[in-house]
Amino acid sequence: MKHTRFYRILFFFCACLLLFALSACSDDEKPTETESESESESASVTDEPTELPTEEENTEPKKRVAFTFDDGPHPAYTKRIVDCARAHGGRVTFFVVGYMLNRSQDHADAFLYALDADCEVGLHGFSHINYDECDEETFLSELSRTLDAAKRIAPDFKTALMRPVGGRIPEEYVKICPYAVVKWNVDTRDWERHGGASEQEREEEIRAIVDEIVKSAKDGSIILMHDLYENTAIAFERAAEILASEGYEFVTVSELLGEDLQAGKIFSKGKPIEAMQTGKNK
Numbered sequence: 001m002k003h004t005r006f007y008r009i010l011f012f013f014c015a016c017l018l019l020f021a022l023s024a025c026s027d028d029e030k031p032t033e034t035e036s037e038s039e040s041e042s043a044s045v046t047d048e049p050t051e052l053p054t055e056e057e058n059t060e061p062k063k064r065v066a067f068t069f070d071d072g073p074h075p076a077y078t079k080r081i082v083d084c085a086r087a088h089g090g091r092v093t094f095f096v097v098g099y100m101l102n103r104s105q106d107h108a109d110a111f112l113y114a115l116d117a118d119c120e121v122g123l124h125g126f127s128h129i130n131y132d133e134c135d136e137e138t139f140l141s142e143l144s145r146t147l148d149a150a151k152r153i154a155p156d157f158k159t160a161l162m163r164p165v166g167g168r169i170p171e172e173y174v175k176i177c178p179y180a181v182v183k184w185n186v187d188t189r190d191w192e193r194h195g196g197a198s199e200q201e202r203e204e205e206i207r208a209i210v211d212e213i214v215k216s217a218k219d220g221s222i223i224l225m226h227d228l229y230e231n232t233a234i235a236f237e238r239a240a241e242i243l244a245s246e247g248y249e250f251v252t253v254s255e256l257l258g259e260d261l262q263a264g265k266i267f268s269k270g271k272p273i274e275a276m277q278t279g280k281n282k
C-alpha cells in the first residue's frame with residue numbers, strides 16, 4: 001500500500017512538472033515570434049524611405065498628350081508656343097498652310113524655329129480649302145504645293161502627317177493620301193474664342209479654352225488648336241502649366257501614335273478611326 005501511495009505521489013509530481021515545463025515552453029516561444037515580427041517591421045520601416053518612393057515613381061504610367069496647331073506658321077505665336085512647350089521639356093505638332101509659309105521671311109523663320117526645336121510639322125493644305133469640296137487632283141496638289149513651300153525654306157524637310165481642313169476628307173481621298181491623316185479628340189474651339197472687344201471678354205475666351213483642355217485632356221489626347229491667335233498662345237501656356245503639374249508630358253503626334261501611324265489611314269486616338277468617316281466621333 002505504501003508503495004502504491006508513493007507511486008501515486010510521484011506520478012502527480014511528475015505530471016505537475018510536465019505541465020509546468022510545457023507552459024514555460026509556450027511562454028518562451030511567444031516573445032520570440034513577437035521579436036522576429038518587430039524585427040522585420042523595423043527592418044522594412046528602415047528600408048521604406050529609400051526603396052518605396054523610387055518604386056512608385058518607376059511604376060507610375062506616364063500621361064502623354066499631343067497638342068496640335070493648324071493654320072500657321074505665325075511670326076509671333078508659333079514661336080511663343082514652341083518656347084512654352086520647350087520650357088516644359090516637351091514638343092508640339094504644327095499643320096502648316098502653304099500660303100502662310102510663303103507670306104514673309106518672318107513666317108518662314110517661325111517654321112524654321114519649330115523645326116529647330118524638334119517640333120513635328122505636318123501639312124494642312126496650300127490654300128486652306130475643304131477637301132470634300134474639291135476633286136482628287138486638287139486635293140493631291142494642295143498637299144504637294146505645301147510640301148514644296150516647306151522644302152523651299154528647309155530643303156531636308158520631310159513629314160508623315162497631314163490634317164484635313166475642318167477634319168473633312170472623303171474616304172477615297174484618305175486611301176490615296178501619301179500621309180497619315182490626323183484628326184483630334186479634344187476640340188478647344190479656339191478659332192471662335194478670340195477677338196473679344198474688351199479685356200474681360202478676351203479673358204473669358206481664354207478661360208473657356210483652358211477649361212476645355214483641362215476638362216477633356218487625358219492620356220493619349222490629340223488636342224486641336226490654331227497658332228494664329230494670341231488667345232491660343234496664352235491659353236496654351238496656362239493649360240500646359242496645369243497639365244504639367246498633373247504629370248502630363250507633351251509629345252508630338254508621331255511620338256504619341258508610334259508604330260500605328262501609317263499613310264492612307266485616319267488617326268485620332270492612337271489607332272485608325274474608321275468611325276470618324278461617318279462623323280460619329282466628331
Ligand SMILES: [Zn+2]
Pocket residue numbers: 070071124128165166
Ligand atoms: Zn485649318
